[in-house]
Amino acid sequence: xxxxxxxxxxxxxxxxxxxxxxxxxxxxxxxxxxxxxxxxxxxxxxxxxxxxxxxxxxxxxxxxxxxxxxxxxxxxxxxxxxxxxxxxxxxxxxxxxxxxxxxxxxxxxxxxxxxxxxxxxxxxxxxxxxxxxxxxxxxxxxxxxxxxxxxxxxxxxxxxxxxxxxxxxxxxxxxxxxxxxxxxxxxxxxxxxxxxxxxxxxxxxxxxxxxxxxxxxxxxxxxxxxxxxxxxxxxxxxxxxxxxxxxxxxxxxxxxxxxxxxxxxxxxxxxxxxxxxxxxxxxxxxxxxxxxxxxxxxxxxxxxxxxxxxxxxxxxxxxxxxxxxxxxxxxxxxxxxxxxxxxxxxxxxxxxxxxxxx
Amino acid sequence: xxxxxxxxxxxxxxxxxxxxxxxxxxxxxxxxxxxxxxxxxxxxxxxxxxxxxxxxxxxxxxxxxxxxxxxxxxxxxxxxxxxxxxxxxxxxxxxxxxxxxxxxxxxxxxxxxxxxxxxxxxxxxxxxxxxxxxxxxxxxxxxxxxxxxxxxxxxxxxxxxxxxxxxxxxxxxxxxxxxxxxxxxxxxxxxxxxxxxxxxxxxxxxxxxxxxxxxxxxxxxxxxxxxxxxxxxxxxxxxxxxxxxxxxxxxxxxxxxxxxxxxxxxxxxxxxxxxxxxxxxxxxxxxxxxx
Numbered sequence: 001x002x003x004x005x006x007x008x009x010x011x012x013x014x015x016x017x018x019x020x021x022x023x024x025x026x027x028x029x030x031x032x033x034x035x036x037x038x039x040x041x042x043x044x045x046x047x048x049x050x051x052x053x054x055x056x057x058x059x060x061x062x063x064x065x066x067x068x069x070x071x072x073x074x075x076x077x078x079x080x081x082x083x084x085x086x087x088x089x090x091x092x093x094x095x096x097x098x099x100x101x102x103x104x105x106x107x108x109x110x111x112x113x114x115x116x117x118x119x120x121x122x123x124x125x126x127x128x129x130x131x132x133x134x135x136x137x138x139x140x141x142x143x144x145x146x147x148x149x150x151x152x153x154x155x156x157x158x159x160x161x162x163x164x165x166x167x168x169x170x171x172x173x174x175x176x177x178x179x180x181x182x183x184x185x186x187x188x189x190x191x192x193x194x195x196x197x198x199x200x201x202x203x204x205x206x207x208x209x210x211x212x213x214x215x216x217x218x219x220x221x222x223x224x225x226x227x228x229x230x231x232x233x234x235x236x237x238x239x240x241x242x243x244x245x246x247x248x249x250x251x252x253x254x255x256x257x258x259x260x261x262x263x264x265x266x267x268x269x270x271x272x273x274x275x276x277x278x279x280x281x282x283x284x285x286x287x288x289x290x291x292x293x294x295x296x297x298x299x300x301x302x303x304x305x306x307x308x309x310x311x312x313x314x315x316x317x318x319x320x321x322x323x324x325x326x327x328x329x330x331x332x333x334x335x336x337x338x339x340x341x342x343x344x345x346x347x348x349x350x351x352x353x354x355x356x357x358x
Numbered sequence: 359x360x361x362x363x364x365x366x367x368x369x370x371x372x373x374x375x376x377x378x379x380x381x382x383x384x385x386x387x388x389x390x391x392x393x394x395x396x397x398x399x400x401x402x403x404x405x406x407x408x409x410x411x412x413x414x415x416x417x418x419x420x421x422x423x424x425x426x427x428x429x430x431x432x433x434x435x436x437x438x439x440x441x442x443x444x445x446x447x448x449x450x451x452x453x454x455x456x457x458x459x460x461x462x463x464x465x466x467x468x469x470x471x472x473x474x475x476x477x478x479x480x481x482x483x484x485x486x487x488x489x490x491x492x493x494x495x496x497x498x499x500x501x502x503x504x505x506x507x508x509x510x511x512x513x514x515x516x517x518x519x520x521x522x523x524x525x526x527x528x529x530x531x532x533x534x535x536x537x538x539x540x541x542x543x544x545x546x547x548x549x550x551x552x553x554x555x556x557x558x559x560x561x562x563x564x565x566x567x568x569x570x571x572x573x574x575x576x577x578x579x580x581x582x583x584x585x586x587x588x589x590x591x592x593x594x595x596x597x598x599x600x601x602x603x604x605x606x607x608x609x610x611x612x613x614x615x616x617x618x619x620x621x622x623x624x625x626x627x628x629x630x631x632x633x634x635x636x637x638x639x640x641x642x643x644x645x646x647x648x649x
Contacts (some may be wrong), residue, residue, distance in 0.1 A: 031456070034373075062452065068448065069450075069452065070453055090648075113630075116630075116633045116634040116637065117633050117637075119637055123392050123449065123453070123592070124592075124633060125638065126453065126634050127584045127585070127629065128586055128629070128630060130581065130584065130626075131585065131626035131627075131629045131630050132626070132630065133626075134447060134581075134622075134623060134626050135623045135626050135627065136628075138622055138623045140640070141619075158563075162624075169360065196387045247489065251581070255457055258454065258457070259457075259458075260452075262450075262454050264449070269590055275470040294475055301468050302464055302466065302467065302468030302469060302474055302475075302574070303463030303465060303468075303469070304465070305461040305464055305465040305467070306461065306462050306464075306465020306466050306469070308458075308461055308464055308465075309460065309461025309462035309463075309464075309465060310458070312454060312455075312457070312458035312461070313440060313455055313458040313459060313462065315443065316444060316447075316451050317443060317452055317453050317455070320451065342623075
């Protein structure tokens, strides 16, 4: 067991709780930098996908995990980012600039869509974003002069200031750097007054409002930031896939993103990464497992959605803190070794909270 | 005259949306949770009806109540197994559970022999018949949909207005805690609400089957019922039906008079406009909690 004694205010302000933790993260950073030189190009590109999805999950975690709002339309923001990047990259903009533009545009769209819905109850945001996602899908398919219609847009290699990324490794490093920066930004945001306000709004809008936090405004800020982060991921996504088509950005995709944060663990930055890795690994695992199942089940087209659904329901019923919760429990078990008790993480008894008056 | 013809078919399509929306609203009023799997319940109901007519050889008029009853029991069990344990958790958890259940339902249906990924038709006694009213030509399927919707609404109205259980459900939906204090078994009522809602969904599925066939993804029509519920004001039963009809008519009209592509998004444009202009819907209750 380790006890952290706080002897200076700087300890409270630091990113890491203690030196050992900092050392672990340094080791992780080194491992992430070295790993593409040890793996096959296919695995490296899969890792890049994990990083890109992690950025999406971070954006959604900010909204869902920390502000408590449901969005069923984040694929639309991914689409806004990806198409912006595709168009601007074709015009020869350097990547950092076009990525910033993608983020700005996605954030601006988020404000326009989210503001009306956020004035009313929580569930309306889910419906409004879902409606928005379907409209965006249709617009992308119909607005052929800009988006190329149903056949989509080809995207060139990622290029900035005389450097063109031609292989998987280069793409991996760009994604890694972006993911690291976004993570740092999100972690710091959550420690700031704004981030604290998000959490307050999540836990109870009424008590947040009593403390002088305008709930509607902070929900809108959270939504805009979340959309902007997803836009950044969209810019990377466009370069990683090299083609953007409307059918990559459906409502089902949005639901998959939501699953990512729930399975990863709502309300934890780690959870975003766990969830992204899970969503990438599971289809591959299913593809391997298919051969060992009876053909009536293994060959059914519904196998993957059914498993996804089962896992999602299972996590919510039995492990509401997601993969991160499981990880924390395992860690605590070993930290406290013989003294871990089963009830340590038991859920508090919760009662229905009504949003209605009366 | 063409406009009238389009409106009539829009109304019957809208009744389907309305019925699905009715399912959402019933559950929302009772438990303040939104069931994103309503479309999948509808799909399951249609498949059960298909099995009853095709596999067991029941006549249509016997197959419909059988499917409704089966789905009601299914709804009850679903609530017991999945929803009841997490009541009281944030709305987020329940939304995700219903989404997850929708995925499971859609996935499992593809694995059941005889259901699978094919499209099926349910044989109905009124197939292909039309009613001519002056220059109007109305297909019997559409008439049956509208008639069934009207009858069902009347039944539900009477149930909530006059029966003991119905009144108890109203009380529980207005204030759960107070209902508990009055000795109303709120948890059991919640199960019953899910049963009713699943049966309504199954009815929508059976009515829709002659128009669109029975297949795994027919539940996606449930996504169009959300706009219907919002337009009517989430939490109002007549609102859900009116919202459904509004969405159905707007959709049908935009399919004829607007450029291609507008038909698919009309419902969603309407709901975004509605949220911007009148967020509480046509029949919504405008109440705010004072701090």
